[in-house]
Amino acid sequence: MTILDQIIENKQIEVARAKEKVSVEELQSSVYFKKETISLKSALLAQNSTGIISEYKRKSPSKGDINVGAGIAETTTGYAKAGAAGISVLTDTVFFGGFKEDLLIAREHNPSTPLLRKDFMIDEYQIYEAKAWGADVILLIAANLETEEIESLSKKAHELGLEVLLEVHNKEEIDKSPMQNVDIVGVNNRNLKNFAENNVNASIELFDFIPNDKVKISESCISHPDTVKQLRAIGYQGFLMGENFMKTSNPAKALEEFVELIK
Numbered sequence: 608m609t610i611l612d613q614i615i616e617n618k619q620i621e622v623a624r625a626k627e628k629v630s631v632e633e634l635q636s637s638v639y640f641k642k643e644t645i646s647l648k649s650a651l652l653a654q655n656s657t658g659i660i661s662e663y664k665r666k667s668p669s670k671g672d673i674n675v676g677a678g679i680a681e682t683t684t685g686y687a688k689a690g691a692a693g694i695s696v697l698t699d700t701v702f703f704g705g706f707k708e709d710l711l712i713a714r715e716h717n718p719s720t721p722l723l724r725k726d727f728m729i730d731e732y733q734i735y736e737a738k739a740w741g742a743d744v745i746l747l748i749a750a751n752l753e754t755e756e757i758e759s760l761s762k763k764a765h766e767l768g769l770e771v772l773l774e775v776h777n778k779e780e781i782d783k784s785p786m787q788n789v790d791i792v793g794v795n796n797r798n799l800k801n802f803a804e805n806n807v808n809a810s811i812e813l814f815d816f817i818p819n820d821k822v823k824i825s826e827s828c829i830s831h832p833d834t835v836k837q838l839r840a841i842g843y844q845g846f847l848m849g850e851n852f853m854k855t856s857n858p859a860k861a862l863e864e865f866v867e868l869i870k
């Protein structure tokens with residue numbers, strides 16, 4: 608069983624429990640449900656955008672503890688101030704140490720920065736949650752979804768006014784994915800099935816296979832300013848980075864310094 612299989616198995620149990628506790632109607636009564644979302648796509652396309660989507664991640668199955676001390680409010684407001692085009696907040700608890708409260712706190716403190724709910728989406732119920740918790744964008748991971756699921760989940764996200772980031776790791780995943788309701792396509796340089804990582808080759812190889820009407824971003828394993836410059840030269844307009852900032856004692860400051868180096 609791959610790590611991704613274990614995560615999904617656990618997620619199915621979590622979602623079933625969550626549905627018993629909180630109804631969709633209750634989620635729909637959240638204040639955020641009526642609010643307009645903020646476009647990550649526009650933020651990435653804006654002139655002078657850093658393109659960086661910085662992530663708040665306490666731990667991961669591949670790296671163990673990364674940072675259990677950094678505060679969510681302080682880190683995310685610092686990220687926004689340092690020039691993040693968007694902020695990614697993990698809400699998976701068991702494997703990544705995140706909580707729904709992290710997203711709620713990030714939203715409360717960052718009213719004008721696009722927020723991505725980073726989780727393993729398998730059910731439209733989670734899209735209602737994302738909206739109710741203040742997210743602007745959801746992640747769909749092609750590696751763990753069937754074609755029909757990508758189609759229905761992305762459609763539901765758009766219905767609720769959320770943008771969709773579709774994550775792919777190989778050409779087959781691009782080919783099987785209905786792109787109609789996808790706004791951003793991210794190539795994950797890390798293979799979620801075995802956590803193998805080998806620099807950013809996946810991003811380099813897959814760029815041309817992603818439809819050109821999508822905003823293209825590169826995800827994971829980026830730590831050097833030259834890598835961002837190299838990926839920008841290919842045409843990538845976004846860079847999802849977590850560990851490189853979170854592993855430091857002051858992630859926002861680390862982003863601020865990094866931004867200077869990619870100007």
Ligand SMILES: O=P(O)(O)OC[C@@H](O)[C@@H](O)c1c[nH]c2ccccc12
Binds near residue numbers: 662725848851
């Ligand atoms: O910490 P990194 O290597 O910079 O990676 C960030 C982000 O891309 C990574 O956390 C990620 C990419 N896709 C995911 C899916 C689920 C959980 C996490 C992820």
